[in-house]
Amino acid sequence: MGDEDVKKFVEEKIKGDKVVLFSKSTCPYCVQAKKLFESLGYTYTAIELDKMPNGPSIQDYLGQKTGARTVPRVFIKGKCIGGASDTKQLHDEGRLLALLE
Structure with a gap:
């Protein structure tokens, strides 16, 4: 998958669903973020980068796009x-649900 294909994949995913998590299946912070959305009753799309052959390229593009x-x-x-701590902080401040509405 070339750079343009990676960009197109990411952009289509984030436009296609309300909540999208680019994740790794073994990452405890990813699990924490998923559990938070589950506890709120919100479905999300998880893209497990460690289970994709082009996961590192996607992660590189996300770094360019988001700064991390x-x-x-x-x-x-x-x-x-x-990330997970930002999501939890928004929830703790009562601002996450407003973003989801």
């Missing part, structure tokens, strides 16, 4: 809200 390569990269309505 760490996972999870959480997108709500096409906008990156950050």
